[in-house]
Amino acid sequence: MSQFLYLYRMTAAARQEAMGTPERAQQSMQRWMKWMSDLEAKGHLKDRGQPLERTGKVVREQQAVTDGPYTEAKDLVGGYTIVEARDIDQAVELSYGCPILAGGGSVEVRPVMKMDF
Amino acid sequence: MELSEHLFRREAGRLVASLTRIFGVHNLLLAEDVVQDAFCRALEVWKVRGVPDNPSAWLMAVAKHRALDVVRRERTARTFAPELARVLESEWSLASAIDEAFTSSVIRDEQLRMMFSCCHPRLPEDAQIALVLNTLCGFGASEISRAFLTSRAAMEKRIARGKKVLANAQRLFDLSDAEFGARLSAVQRALYLLFNEGYHSGSAESTVREELCDEAIRLTMLLLDAPLTAQPDTYALAALMFLHAARLPTRLDADGDLNPLLEQDRSRWDGWLVEEGLNLLDRSARGTVVSAYHLEAAIAAAHATAHGIETTNWREIVHLYDRLMDVAPSPVVALNRAIAIGQADGPGPGLEALRSIADADRLRHYPFYPAALGELEFRRGQFDAAREQFASAATLARNPAERRFLERRWRECRVP
Numbered sequence: 001m002s003q004f005l006y007l008y009r010m011t012a013a014a015r016q017e018a019m020g021t022p023e024r025a026q027q028s029m030q031r032w033m034k035w036m037s038d039l040e041a042k043g044h045l046k047d048r049g050q051p052l053e054r055t056g057k058v059v060r061e062q063q064a065v066t067d068g069p070y071t072e073a074k075d076l077v078g079g080y081t082i083v084e085a086r087d088i089d090q091a092v093e094l095s096y097g098c099p100i101l102a103g104g105g106s107v108e109v110r111p112v113m114k115m116d117f
Numbered sequence: 118m119e120l121s122e123h124l125f126r127r128e129a130g131r132l133v134a135s136l137t138r139i140f141g142v143h144n145l146l147l148a149e150d151v152v153q154d155a156f157c158r159a160l161e162v163w164k165v166r167g168v169p170d171n172p173s174a175w176l177m178a179v180a181k182h183r184a185l186d187v188v189r190r191e192r193t194a195r196t197f198a199p200e201l202a203r204v205l206e207s208e209w210s211l212a213s214a215i216d217e218a219f220t221s222s223v224i225r226d227e228q229l230r231m232m233f234s235c236c237h238p239r240l241p242e243d244a245q246i247a248l249v250l251n252t253l254c255g256f257g258a259s260e261i262s263r264a265f266l267t268s269r270a271a272m273e274k275r276i277a278r279g280k281k282v283l284a285n286a287q288r289l290f291d292l293s294d295a296e297f298g299a300r301l302s303a304v305q306r307a308l309y310l311l312f313n314e315g316y317h318s319g320s321a322e323s324t325v326r327e328e329l330c331d332e333a334i335r336l337t338m339l340l341l342d343a344p345l346t347a348q349p350d351t352y353a354l355a356a357l358m359f360l361h362a363a364r365l366p367t368r369l370d371a372d373g374d375l376n377p378l379l380e381q382d383r384s385r386w387d388g389w390l391v392e393e394g395l396n397l398l399d400r401s402a403r404g405t406v407v408s409a410y411h412l413e414a415a416i417a418a419a420h421a422t423a424h425g426i427e428t429t430n431w432r433e434i435v436h437l438y439d440r441l442m443d444v445a446p447s448p449v450v451a452l453n454r455a456i457a458i459g460q461a462d463g464p465g466p467g468l469e470a471l472r473s474i475a476d477a478d479r480l481r482h483y484p485f486y487p488a489a490l491g492e493l494e495f496r497r498g499q500f501d502a503a504r505e506q507f508a509s510a511a512t513l514a515r516n517p518a519e520r521r522f523l524e525r526r527w528r529e530c531r532v533p
Binding site: 020021050 | 123124
């Protein structure tokens, strides 16, 4: 089994759509919980991960610190999870059920580098 | 931890009420933004960490925190609730003022004030109901429009207009206001109509309809929770809702078609609701005024406590309808009275009562007027006349469920 990072990306508009009314917020919540608990039940959930605040700082050379990421940026990373899967194909397949996709967001799937040298 | 049903919707109404207490009703949209923001945070955090043990308290803590932020950031640029202007200004009292706005008694009182404010005399009744559903029950415009068969755009407009009236009022209705009595009647009426919409409309999906009935009952119970609003007619209104709600499980048959009272399986009526309804009706018997709600509840009680159509006390029901015609005359009440006469005295007198309804003209688009004529013609063996009535009733049907029901009755009109 290998480990993969899921990065959840979402536009502000998609977030608005998913959260538009309390009832829709509830449905989004239920879909997320179900998806997570399915991953867990099948033994794919390595680390639930953490949610991220929407803004922070971006640091560049010579301590050039700016506010960011910019709120107008199209896809903001909203959080991450680490899953275990056979290979990247399976990791991709497992992400198909992620509720963020239905709301126009995306899941970036990145293999965690193996240090077996 | 599982999410309880409609958690977000329920919390939305409570949180908006508390936040409006702090921000003032002219900042209603700001209050709604803060609630929306709390829900976004909940979604982000709960999906990875799971639902907390007390999700309501969690949401409330986030909302308080945001309210504190907003007031600190904007208190020089914006005016908040005029009643709290001084305490919000000072860091000494700000945090405790916000805590106070989220105590359970304040949440209840603010919900009541919001309900009274939504039923503003300048708003037509349908706008009042839409506003109540939006601000107190957490329904979005699209959800409300589905229940009321209007477009989402029209509903958004209706709600926005209502919110403008709320904002112009500057502050929420004060229950010690001289207008209290009149406004309480408007609130009761709006909740009555909300319940009816849920109970009678055969149009919207059945889950939506049950939610409307649930919300009407929940808000009526909120009125009963406060001494000032727990008037005898409020008890009667609650009784009426409970006694009708008891019959909800049998109003539609297995195919989702309308199931008339005569054919309902009474063993499936909700016994707990009947009992609670009768208790509420008992408690409504105070004072000297017999309201329309009292009479309608008494009629519902007569049905709910009878074991069958034959053992129903139709004489008593006719008598109650007579009194209802005195208190709140309407062609629909007269129609129901005539049907009861048909049961008590036979189809002949029933038909006569139907034909002598004073302003029957106002029933000309109402499918259950010809349908009632059809039922009584059928019962006295006039099958051709009955068929004709059901045919014209079916052309007036307002939704597919009504049409299927009336067409079925039309087909059944032949010599048995």
